[in-house]
Amino acid sequence: xxxxxxxxxxxLDCCRELMTNVLPSLTxxxxxxxxxxxxxxxxxTAVRAAHEVAWMRDExxxxxxxxxxxxxxxxxxxxxxxxxxxxxxxPRDSLHLDDVVExxxxxxxxxxxxxxxxxxxxxxxxxxxxxxxxxxxxxHETDVMAGWTPTGR
Amino acid sequence: xxxxxxxxxxxxxxxGDRGGTVTVFRPISGGYSRLSAxxxxxxxxxxxxSFVLRSDPPPDTGVFxxxxxxxxxxxxxxxxxxxxxxxxxxxxxxxxxxLGAKCFIVDFFQGRPLSDIAQEPDQLSRAAExxxxxxxxxxxxxxDVLPPxxxxxxxxxxxxxxxxEHLSRLDRDIADSNPALHFVAAQLAAHRPPPVPLTFVHGDxxxxxxxxxxxxxxxxxxxxxxxxxDPREDLGYYSHLPVPPNLYEADPPGFxxxxxxxxxxxxxxxxxxxVSYFYVLGMARLLGQMFxxxxxxxxxxxxxxxxxxxxNGISATTTAFVEVARQLAH
Numbered sequence: 036x037x038x039x040x041x042x043x044x045x046x047l048d049c050c051r052e053l054m055t056n057v058l059p060s061l062t063x064x065x066x067x068x069x070x071x072x073x074x075x076x077x078x079x080t081a082v083r084a085a086h087e088v089a090w091m092r093d094e095x096x097x098x099x100x101x102x103x104x105x106x107x108x109x110x111x112x113x114x115x116x117x118x119x120x121x122x123x124x125x126p127r128d129s130l131h132l133d134d135v136v137e138x139x140x141x142x143x144x145x146x147x148x149x150x151x152x153x154x155x156x157x158x159x160x161x162x163x164x165x166x167x168x169x170x171x172x173x174x175h176e177t178d179v180m181a182g183w184t185p186t187g188r
Numbered sequence: 189x190x191x192x193x194x195x196x197x198x199x200x201x202x203x204g205d206r207g208g209t210v211t212v213f214r215p216i217s218g219g220y221s222r223l224s225a226x227x228x229x230x231x232x233x234x235x236x237x238s239f240v241l242r243s244d245p246p247p248d249t250g251v252f253x254x255x256x257x258x259x260x261x262x263x264x265x266x267x268x269x270x271x272x273x274x275x276x277x278x279x280x281x282x283x284x285x286x287l288g289a290k291c292f293i294v295d296f297f298q299g300r301p302l303s304d305i306a307q308e309p310d311q312l313s314r315a316a317e318x319x320x321x322x323x324x325x326x327x328x329x330x331x332d333v334l335p336p337x338x339x340x341x342x343x344x345x346x347x348x349x350x351x352x353e354h355l356s357r358l359d360r361d362i363a364d365s366n367p368a369l370h371f372v373a374a375q376l377a378a379h380r381p382p383p384v385p386l387t388f389v390h391g392d393x394x395x396x397x398x399x400x401x402x403x404x405x406x407x408x409x410x411x412x413x414x415x416x417x418d419p420r421e422d423l424g425y426y427s428h429l430p431v432p433p434n435l436y437e438a439d440p441p442g443f444x445x446x447x448x449x450x451x452x453x454x455x456x457x458x459x460x461x462x463v464s465y466f467y468v469l470g471m472a473r474l475l476g477q478m479f480x481x482x483x484x485x486x487x488x489x490x491x492x493x494x495x496x497x498x499x500n501g502i503s504a505t506t507t508a509f510v511e512v513a514r515q516l517a518h
Contacts, residue, residue: 065215071495072493072494072497073493075497075500076493076496076497077498079499085413098337140363140364140365141365143364143365143366144365144367144368145373146361146367146370147365147366147367147369147370148370149222150367150370150371150374151356151370151371151373151374154371154375154378155374155378162517165371166371166510166514168370168511169367169371169510172368173368173503173506173507173510174470176503176506176507177503177507179500179503180500180503180504183500183504184430
């Protein structure tokens with residue numbers, strides 16, 4: 036397959052086209068807003084395309100270790116055990132995006148159960164560690180936002 | 189979609205004896221949910237009236253969903269019953285048979301959006317006072333004037349418990365997972381604030397939804413998310429609204445002192461921590477609608493570019509939720 040320009044570069048080039056050639060020629064306000072939104076979504080998608088596989092795989096590894104640590108401190112938590120079993124059977128060896136996403140979603144469910152367990156059990160160090168994992172996830176989402184700010188009312 | 193010819197035909201149907209002619213029809217842009225338009229009608233006797241039309245977007249489009257039947261019933265019920273003005277209902281097309289979509293028509297109100305007034309630096313304090321006083325009036329509304337169909341929670345405890353549980357379930361039926369919500373819900377459950385009496389809640393209480401006339405009471409619009417709930421949901425919802433200038437952020441102690449004075453609630457009940465708590469609960473419904481809209485795309489049913497555009501809103505909101513949860517715990 037053709038690999039360069041990268042997906043990120045192609046999408047950003049589409050953004051440039053929209054903003055420099057398409058938007059100035061539009062007179063309808065609704066269409067202008069739509070183009071601005073599409074351009075934002077494309078810029079977000081460019082960031083995702085560049086990093087999402089690596090981010091999801093790195094986070095998944097951290098989450099799995101965290102979920103195991105919580106399960107060790109609060110054994111017998113059914114929701115956590117169920118989520119960890121599902122994660123263990125995820126298609127983790129594949130780099131196809133659908134498989135990486137499926138594995139990451141299962142990791143997300145395990146993290147949800149682990150965080151609930153840590154808070155309910157008052158496991159302070161593990162709550163703090165869980166917050167750090169959420170911060171990493173949030174940091175990636177902020178990168179994807181690419182400076183987005185809300186508009187309208 | 190409602191347009192001028194459809195409105196003309198509708199007026200001929202509902203007010204044919206008055207011989208009205210639509211002379212102006214102009215869509216109002218900027219809203220995230222319903223489609224709005226301004227229309228002026230000249231009647232056969234020479235008088236003129238202006239109206240605001242508020243209609244549903246095309247099916248399976250958009251992000252934020254609400255029930256036009258409920259909003260219309262609510263407007264009819266509260267019209268003239270509150271110390272502030274509410275849109276005066278005129279006509280409703282409940283099926284979209286005439287106007288192309290469920291659409292109601294209310295009287296136009298001559299007033300300036302409070303959000304515009306707040307843009308003037310020397311009017312910031314006045315704008316905050318108007319905002320707080322308006323909200324307090326809404327929260328003092330006697331519940332018996334509200335439509336019987338409006339859900340009445342059994343008590344404060346079960347209401348809050350339900351909201352926290354709702355938050356933790358927002359990602360239950362969607363294709364994605366969102367661990368932040370589970371962490372936040374767990375912290376909210378563990379750090380519940382003192383109760384207050386449940387009241388009428390606007391649900392989208394922002395300065396852009398308050399119109400200020402030259403004289404007399406203000407008019408509050410966009411009642412689509414109104415409900416009976418905890419009044420601090422309105423305070424919390426607005427407290428983090430990223431539309432400058434935020435009248436709460438400008439002076440939280442002064443803002444809350446005035447609200448307490450107007451409502452009689454105590455500092456233990458209404459303070460910056462409880463407002464943060466209710467920021468999460470006040471935003472949870474809308475966050476759920478954002479999840480639903482993006483999930484539709486994940487399942488192959490596009491809701492339009494607004495849905496994908498608002499994925500950024502999901503990220504920004506959940507990040508802010510986690511920060512609140514962290515503050516509650518520490």
